[in-house]
Amino acid sequence: MQIPVKAMSKLAWRNLWRNYRRTLIMLLAIAVGAWAMIFMTSLLRGMVDDMVKQGIRALPGHVQVHTAAYRDDPSVNHGLPAPDEALLEVLGGEQVQAWTSRLKVPAMISSEYENRGVLLLGVDPAGETELGFDDGDIVEGRFLEGADDPGIVIGRKLLQRLETRLGKRVVVMSQDPDNAVADRGFKVVGVFQAELESREESIVYAGREVIQRMLGVGSDISEVAVLGRDYKLPEPLAASIRATVPADVEVLSWLKLDPYLATMMAVMNGFVLVWMVVIFLALSFGLVNTLMMAVFERVREIGLMRALGMRPAAIVYQILVESLMLLALGLLFGNLLAIGSIIPLQDGIDLSAVSEGMEMMGASSVLYPVLLWPDLVLANAVVIVLGIITSLLPAWRAAQYRPVEALGRS
Amino acid sequence: MKPNSGRRRAFGLSLRLAWRNIWRQKRRTWLTALAMIFSNILLVFMISLQFGSYDMMINNTLRMFSGQIQVQRDGYHENQKMRQVIPAIGELASGIRERFPQASVAARANAFVLVSSQDRSFGTRIVGVEPGHEPGVSTIPGLVREGRYLDNPDAAEIVIGSVMARNLKVAVGDELTFLGSGREGSFAAGVVTVAGIFDSGSMDLDRSLAEVPLGYFQEAFDMRGSGHVIALLLDDLNAVDGLLTPLKALVGEREELVVLDWETLTPGLKQAIQADMTSAWFMYGVLIVLVAFSVLNTQLMSVLERTREFGVIMALGIRPRRLALLVLLETFLMALLGLLIGALLGGLVTGYFAYAGFAYPGMDQMAEKFNMPAVIFPALDPLSVMLGPSVVFIFCLFAAIYPALKLYGLRPVDAMRAV
Numbered sequence: 001m002q003i004p005v006k007a008m009s010k011l012a013w014r015n016l017w018r019n020y021r022r023t024l025i026m027l028l029a030i031a032v033g034a035w036a037m038i039f040m041t042s043l044l045r046g047m048v049d050d051m052v053k054q055g056i057r058a059l060p061g062h063v064q065v066h067t068a069a070y071r072d073d074p075s076v077n078h079g080l081p082a083p084d085e086a087l088l089e090v091l092g093g094e095q096v097q098a099w100t101s102r103l104k105v106p107a108m109i110s111s112e113y114e115n116r117g118v119l120l121l122g123v124d125p126a127g128e129t130e131l132g133f134d135d136g137d138i139v140e141g142r143f144l145e146g147a148d149d150p151g152i153v154i155g156r157k158l159l160q161r162l163e164t165r166l167g168k169r170v171v172v173m174s175q176d177p178d179n180a181v182a183d184r185g186f187k188v189v190g191v192f193q194a195e196l197e198s199r200e201e202s203i204v205y206a207g208r209e210v211i212q213r214m215l216g217v218g219s220d221i222s223e224v225a226v227l228g229r230d231y232k233l234p235e236p237l238a239a240s241i242r243a244t245v246p247a248d249v250e251v252l253s254w255l256k257l258d259p260y261l262a263t264m265m266a267v268m269n270g271f272v273l274v275w276m277v278v279i280f281l282a283l284s285f286g287l288v289n290t291l292m293m294a295v296f297e298r299v300r301e302i303g304l305m306r307a308l309g310m311r312p313a314a315i316v317y318q319i320l321v322e323s324l325m326l327l328a329l330g331l332l333f334g335n336l337l338a339i340g341s342i343i344p345l346q347d348g349i350d351l352s353a354v355s356e357g358m359e360m361m362g363a364s365s366v367l368y369p370v371l372l373w374p375d376l377v378l379a380n381a382v383v384i385v386l387g388i389i390t391s392l393l394p395a396w397r398a399a400q401y402r403p404v405e406a407l408g409r410s
Numbered sequence: 411m412k413p414n415s416g417r418r419r420a421f422g423l424s425l426r427l428a429w430r431n432i433w434r435q436k437r438r439t440w441l442t443a444l445a446m447i448f449s450n451i452l453l454v455f456m457i458s459l460q461f462g463s464y465d466m467m468i469n470n471t472l473r474m475f476s477g478q479i480q481v482q483r484d485g486y487h488e489n490q491k492m493r494q495v496i497p498a499i500g501e502l503a504s505g506i507r508e509r510f511p512q513a514s515v516a517a518r519a520n521a522f523v524l525v526s527s528q529d530r531s532f533g534t535r536i537v538g539v540e541p542g543h544e545p546g547v548s549t550i551p552g553l554v555r556e557g558r559y560l561d562n563p564d565a566a567e568i569v570i571g572s573v574m575a576r577n578l579k580v581a582v583g584d585e586l587t588f589l590g591s592g593r594e595g596s597f598a599a600g601v602v603t604v605a606g607i608f609d610s611g612s613m614d615l616d617r618s619l620a621e622v623p624l625g626y627f628q629e630a631f632d633m634r635g636s637g638h639v640i641a642l643l644l645d646d647l648n649a650v651d652g653l654l655t656p657l658k659a660l661v662g663e664r665e666e667l668v669v670l671d672w673e674t675l676t677p678g679l680k681q682a683i684q685a686d687m688t689s690a691w692f693m694y695g696v697l698i699v700l701v702a703f704s705v706l707n708t709q710l711m712s713v714l715e716r717t718r719e720f721g722v723i724m725a726l727g728i729r730p731r732r733l734a735l736l737v738l739l740e741t742f743l744m745a746l747l748g749l750l751i752g753a754l755l756g757g758l759v760t761g762y763f764a765y766a767g768f769a770y771p772g773m774d775q776m777a778e779k780f781n782m783p784a785v786i787f788p789a790l791d792p793l794s795v796m797l798g799p800s801v802v803f804i805f806c807l808f809a810a811i812y813p814a815l816k817l818y819g820l821r822p823v824d825a826m827r828a829v
Contacts (some may be wrong), residue, residue, distance in 0.1 A: 021714070022707055029703035036696035043689075073577055075530055108524035108533035113595055114492060116522045117533020117618070161490060173524055173589075175531040181524075181589075263775035270771070275693070278452065282697050285445035286704035289438055293711055357681025 003314050012321040015294065026290045027330045030383065033283045034334025035341070037276045037379040042342050042369040043349075048268045049370050051362045052231065054195060055261045056254055057132035061099070061225030062234040063241060064257060068250045070222060076105050077177050079220035086244040087224070095237050097227045100127025103211050104222040107174035109154070109204060111162035118158070118204050120174060122211030122221075125149070131227050133192075133205075141166045141190035149207040151189030155200030159191050166191060172204070176215050184214045195364040197356075260362070272375065276382045283383075284390045291323055291394035302398055303406025312399035319395035320388060327387040331380050342369045424732070428739040431712075438708055443748045445704040446802055449697050450752020451759060453798025458760045458788035459768065460690055464683050465789055468647060471679055472672050474610060475619070477516075477547045477641030478650045480675055481506070481661050484668045486638055487675070492521060492631075493593055496667060499637035500624075503540070506640065509660055510653060513644050514546025519627050519637035521598070523590030525620065527578040534574065536588060536620045538627025538637065547643040550608050550621070557582035557606035564625035567605040571616035575607045582607060592632035600630040647672075694798065698805050706809040709741055713813040720817060721825025734814040741810035745803045753799045757790065764790045 016023050056062065065087075070078040083091060083101065091099045103122030108115055121128075125144040129135060135143055143153055152170065154162075164170055169185050176182040186206060194200045212219065228237040234253035242251040255262040295302070302315060348366040351358055355365035432439045472478050480487075481502070486494040496502060496517075503517040519538035524531055541560040545551040550569075551559040560567055568586060570578075580586065584604050592598040602622060610616055628635060642657075644650060650671060658669045673680045713720075720733055767785035774784035788794075 019711075019714075021710060025703055025707045025710065029700055029707075032696065032703070033700055036693075040689075040693065040696075073530075073579075075577075077529075106532045108522075108531075108589075110591070113591075114522070115524075115533070115590055117524070117535070163491070173531075173533075175526070179526070179529050179531065181526075181531065260775050263772040267770070267772040267776065279696065279700070282445065282449055282700040285441050285448065286700070286707055289441045289704065289708060292437060292441070351685065354681035354685045356678040357683070357685045360678040360682045361685075 003311075003317050008314065008318050009321055012318055012325060015298075015318075015322055016325055019294070019297075022290055022293065023326065026286060026326060027333065029283060029286050030327060030330025031333035031337055033279045034331050034379060034383060035337040037279050037382070038335065038338035038371070038376060039341055039369075040275060041272050041375045041379065042338075042371045043367065044268055044272065045370040045372055045375065046368045047361075047363050048264055050364055050368065051264060052261055054362060054364060055258050056231055058196075058199065059225065059254055059257055060128075060131040060133075060227070061254070062228040062231055063226045063238045063251060063253050065224040065226070065241060065245065065249060065251050066222065068248050071250070074104065074106060074222070076103075076175060076215050076217060076220075076222075079103075079217055079222055080224070080249065082219045082221060083224060084244075087241065090241050090244055091224075091226065093240075095228055095240065097229055098127065098130035099224060099226040100124050100131055101208070101221040101224045102128070103208055103215075103217070103220075105174050105211075105215070107172050107204075109158070109162065110171045110173070111164040111168070113163045114161060116158060116161055116201070118202055120172060120211065121203060121205050122208040123147070123205055124208055125205075128205070131225055137192045137194065138190050139193050141188070143190050143192075144205060144207055147208040148210060149189070150186070150210055151206070152186035153190035153192055153205040154188060155203060156191050156193050157197055157200035158202075158204070159188070161201065164188060172206070172214075174215060177217060182215050184210075196359050196362075198359070273378070273382075276379055277386070280382055280386050284386065287323070287326075287387060287390055288394060290326075291319060291391055292397070294322070295319065295394050295398040298398075299401060299406045302401055303403045303408075306401065306403040307407060315399040316392075316395040319398050320391055323387060323391035323395070324384070327384055331383055335376065335380070339371070342371050345369050424736055424739055425743075428736055428743055431736070432740050432744050435712065438711070439744060442704055442708040443744055443751070445701050446745065446748025446806065447752040447755065449701045449802055450748060450799040451756040452697065453694060453802065454753060454756025454795050455760045455763070455788065456690065456694070457798050458764070458790050458794040459786060460686070461791075461794045462764075462789035463786050464686075466783070466786065467683070468672070468679060470783075471676060472647075473549050473643065474612065475548050475550060475615060476672070476675055477643045478647060478672045479513075479642040479653065479657065480670050481640040481642075481657075481667055482638065482670060484666055487668075487670060490520070490638075492591065492595075495519075495593065495633065495636035495638060496640065497634075497636045499640065500540075500635065502661075502664075503543070503640050506642070506657070506660065507543075510642075510657070512649075513642045513653065514543070515640060515642050516540050516543035516547045517624060517637045518544075518639045518641060519624060519631070519633055520639070521590050521627070521631050523588040523598075525578070525586055525588045527580045527584065527586055530578045532574070532577060534618055534620060536568075536590075536622060536627075538624040538631075538633075539621045540624050544621070547641045550610060550615070550619070553608040553610050554606040555609045557604065559606055560621065560623050563623045564629070565605075565623055566600065566602045566626055568602040568620055568622050569606040569608060570604060570620045571618070572607055572609040573613065573617040574620065575604070577617070580604055590631070592630075593634070593636070594632065596632055598631045600626075602626075694801075698802050701802055702805040702809040705741065705745070705806045706812060708744075709737060709810045709813040710816070712740070713737060713816055717820070717825050718827075720820060721822045721827075724820065725822040725826065730818045730820065733817045737814040737817065738807065738810050741807060745806040748806070749799045749803045752802070753795055756799070757795050760788050760790050760795070764788045 067078045067080050105120050107120035109118050124147045171185050173183040238251050238253045348368045352365040483494040499517045503515050507515045521536050523536050524533050582604050587601050589599050661667050767787050769785045777784045
């Protein structure tokens with residue numbers, strides 16, 4: 001016998017509203033659960049996204065090229081020759097959005113009052129900007145104007161620590177390849193702010209060619225930083241760059257350069273799923289309860305249907321359809337609620353009250369929720385699939401009643 | 411018969427009635443209780459885990475180097491200028507030590523220098539410490555893996571972190587020169603021998619911390635007996651607040667000095683905990699609300715299906731108030747069941763992890779960022795066990811209010827006719 005789908009669906013829908021209070025409460029529970037799944041996930045995604053963006057901006061780039069010894073011992077002795085033709089060809093290719101070469105060495109910066117250890121970056125300002133340095137972060141003066149700009153740009157916090165001002169001179173000391181002290185005076189031409197205070201304090205920018213001359217390293221650089229098209233897929237880019245460089249040169253994606261970030265991404269994916277399943281489990285008790293009650297109230301009715309020749313499979317089907325309707329309706333409200341609560345937060349949630357705590361985690365003090373389609377689909381799938389599986393129990397029980405016995409119940 | 415004992419008997423009766431009532435629908439009661447038990451187990455575990463990790467974060471971070479309390483020159487914490495000194499720091503530290511024997515007290519001075527080995531130079535921070543007292547406020551002296559910690563207050567010796575040693579390419583016994591400026595901006599330089607290399611597990615400290623004896627530091631940087639920081643460490647973090655007031659009174663004699671507690675010294679730590687706490691309570695809140703819905707549904711159903719019965723009882727002269735209390739009592743018993751079983755099972759599960767330790771994949775990477783070991787031991791105590799389940803309990807009682815109120819609108823005649 002075929003199951004009369006249309007009639008059964010109608011029946012299921014009517015059954016759902018026979019006890020409208022119970023159905024409404026369950027709908028509300030499902031909606032709140034779905035809302036929490038989606039909303040919380042979008043906040044977490046927003047935070048991790050932000051951490052990754054910050055991380056990639058700080059590195060910078062999706063892929064970096066160094067000599068193999070540089071990362072362990074970031075010395076001027078472990079420099080890299082300027083990119084050769086083979087490398088330039090890949091860098092000019094379709095996969096690459098932007099690239100820049102930088103000289104990056106530890107140094108000491110002194111004003112007439114104070115001194116601090118910093119990371120000295122010799123950069124091409126144009127490339128640096130393309131890789132993520134935001135000119136809008138310059139709060140005083142200007143950013144460098146070329147690789148041969150004789151000025152220096154330092155962080156706001158460092159400026160304060162050194163008790164110096166825009167236009168004043170500071171002395172930068174580092175070591176040349178023979179471990180002699182190389183020093184040079186620079187005029188402070190710009191002051192930058194950064195989301196993370198530690199960057200303001202520890203990073204200074206100068207022209208690449210100026211630093212190359214100061215350290216006497218010719219055209220050597222420390223690293224090439226490359227920005228690809230998609231931060232989620234840095235490996236293919238890394239592989240094609242790796243093919244053009246000698247074996248003693250290391251080409252690493254950000255996933256390897258910053259394992260903390262990569263781990264965060266992975267842990268977050270796991271956590272999102274765990275969170276959704278936990279919420280569902282909390283819901284499931286209520287769901288089973290609701291369906292069980294619905295079945296109990298209808299024992300006589302089910303007995304009658306069976307006596308009239310309806311198959312157990314049709315009974316199971318009917319209960320499942322009822323459950324599916326409940327779930328779908330609850331999800332509909334839950335999704336609307338989630339989207340409705342995320343949209344007003346598009347401009348970001350201000351977390352400046354705990355900014356230093358967020359900094360410790362590597363995130364900034366404004367949180368932008370990120371709603372991803374896969375997360376939305378996952379949340380709905382978890383509820384529907386697990387919901388149907390959970391409903392099998394009451395549905396199966398309903399199908400077990402023997403017509404005569406069931407009819408006899410009151 | 412005293413009126414009081416009559417009321418007590420009536421209550422005893424209600425209690426027995428409520429207990430029987432909740433078992434009239436065994437399966438439904440268990441399912442509802444299971445929802446509570448499930449959430450309670452989860453809450454006990456998560457809250458204990460949170461408390462455990464916060465304790466560890468705080469302790470590891472503070473005990474590693476910064477201490478729980480610091481005395482500084484007013485403004486030093488913000489600007490860290492070389493000339494913002496505590497004059498005669500040794501005497502002040504001794505004074506504090508005498509007055510508060512329960513605390514470990516050590517004086518320090520900081521400078522930023524360019525340190526050079528044969529092959530390498532780095533800009534870094536160098537800290538002058540009292541070799542005799544530093545081990546009391548910091549775990550770094552105990553983490554020396556090669557060589558030894560400082561022992562002579564005036565020796566030209568240095569202890570550095572393992573990453574710095576690797577970067578400078580030095581070993582114990584090698585010489586380092588440093589170059590910086592003294593207290594008033596004068597030129598300061600010196601040659602020191604590497605006495606020891608420590609390995610703290612914190613990348614940051616291993617890369618950027620170097621310690622020399624305070625006496626030697628004061629001479630090299632022209633400090634004239636002054637320093638920058640007096641660090642204090644107590645055995646018990648909770649005792650910190652009690653020490654602050656008398657310490658402030660003692661230090662207050664010199665008005666240019668301030669007393670800072672760990673929340674001011676490491677605001678990131680406190681805020682990271684706050685941020686984590688907020689997101690955790692959001693999640694717990696959702697869980698608790700869902701359980702409350704479950705209870706609401708069950709109790710509403712149980713009231714509605716007894717409409718006839720209640721109608722009869724009311725026709726016999728029982729007031730709606732008694733019936734509403736009965737419904738609340740039923741909920742109370744059910745919630746108590748969930749509370750007891752949930753807290754017990756939660757306690758057992760958590761107890762196991764408190765003994766065996768808990769870790770999840772990827773945790774080691776994250777733990778390093780917060781100065782934590784890669785295994786967390788949940789902190790199992792009465793508070794962490796009872797906190798979550800108690801909140802669930804209260805919310806479940808709240809959830810029963812609506813069904814209980816429904817009884818007030820019941821009219822016996824109509825109710826008796828209901829199906």
